Amino acid sequence: MQNPKRIAAALLASTFILMSIHCGIAVAKDPKIDIGYVDNGLKLTGTQWIRDPATGSFTPFVEGSTAGSEDPNQYMADVHCRSGGTDTPDRGCLTMECPAKTPGGEEGTPVIWRQAPKSITNPTWTDYPAVSGPTCLYDPEPENVLANIAARILTDFRQLPVNPGNLEAQPFPHTLKGGPTNFYATTGEQGFDVTILGQTVHLTATPANYTYTFGDGTTLGPTPAAGYSIPEAEWLNNETRTSHTYTDTGNYQATLTTSFTGTYSVNNGPPLPINGTLDITTPAKTIQVWKTEKALVADTCQENPNSWGCPGTESR
Template identity: 75%
Template sequence: MTAPTPPSPDAGFQAGSAFVGATWEFDPSTGKSTRRTGSTDAAEDPNQYMADVHCRAGGTDTPDRGCLTLQCPPKTAGGQEGTPVIWRQAPKAITNPQWSDYPPVSGPTCLYGSEPQNVLTDIAARILTDFHQLPVNPGTLEAQPFPNTLKGGPTNFYTTTTAQTFDTTILGQAVHLTATPTTHTYTFGDGQTLGPTPATGYPTPANTWLTTETRTSHTYTATGNYPTTLTTTYTGTYSVNNGPPLPINGTLTLTTTPKTIHVWKTETALVADTCEQNPHSWGCPGTNTPTKH
């Protein structure tokens, strides 16, 4: 016995009329579903519908490219033109359905008398959530000198954070996102912070580390080991299908892994030999010189 042929995605649909389920009828020209006459077995339509209009915005994943050229003239003189759409359907049992949950159930048709659901609006509603899930690199916090610095002298801090771009797919659309660092908060580990500030700091020559004070340097007043971090706030923009960049209404905040800096004190003494002449002389590397706290 030959197996029955499965229905096509748009089974029961005829352009300009309704596609029909066992109990409910959905009219693609109005975007509304109604109970079939005499049906009593379902309190509400178990499906939710989406009018896919993005084919007119340059999308490539519509089931029929005819949506790009379909004309929807007014039904009456002076009336409003219709909107070319492809209807998609998902069960209401799926909460917050994603694009893949909406298979097409019609070919291109004209929607009249109702505003279609716009995929761009859907993307705007969820873009901040997607922004927070991007693998944005928080950058690094650098210190000069490091890992050891001196009590009472300026320690130069700076960051390597940069703007980052990402290409992803949201609700079937190509989305380009940019995360741009805008403010930084330096936490020095001794209870002192700097920021939020737009200053990223900059590296200085090695021979000026302990004499040059920059906008982002810090002076430790006590010896010890201090965990330092950098917290950066990113703003974002996104564009859909190569459209204009749009601002993301919200920010992303990231903090670097703590980096420990050791603060030492200095002592001076008169010695007879250099370390070259006497490697065991006071203050030479490897000797038990009391230079640390």
């Protein structure tokens, strides 16, 4: 018969070993953050995103990383629409449809963009104010497609059919030597909806700077001044910020180059800046510079079209 004291000691030692093993396993496990990426079929690898100022793309947030230091927030494409979140069904998540973009393609997933301070661990996520309601996300790894779009967005931006507007002049088509000619631009902000890598992308082009080339070897700009129209009574004595004075008579080819800056948004996500500009030059406009002369005449041009100073007659 075994000694009862030895049996008790053995059982106590076994219990201590099992407890030690169990505690070791618990310590070794990394904590999980569940914010709605479970059982949604997306297989997303990042739960917290930040915007990289160098590329404008979203990248998974890594504690201690300096990426996105200019933006205090991190972002998340919240898929609670599919996971049964309590705060999203009343906003149309569960009834929203995201049909495939191409025949035989994959359907999208309803998501809501959220933000939180990236300095906080396990933060409370709030709705991103620039986007209202759910939107569709089509790529199974959105951080990859966003990076790919960011890598090519400047090229796509520069291929947009942006309207450069017109270069206007007052007086026109004739102006006077030694007098101010008022130039101004007519253009504005323009928006475009395109598809890039299967994603719906909204781009905005905004005029930022103007360069006026007056045709006589002088330019003005780049300047943020678009200029403006003035009443005819002020043409000869009102010099604006974008006026120019020609010192010789002749015909001059004037042009305007507008520099557009841009932003883009993927699937109604946060608007991101485009690192670069789109510069467009208007067709040349002929400015005819005349000089003034005084003379006494007997007839008006209606009475005598060949009278001195009338259109089409030679100066004397």
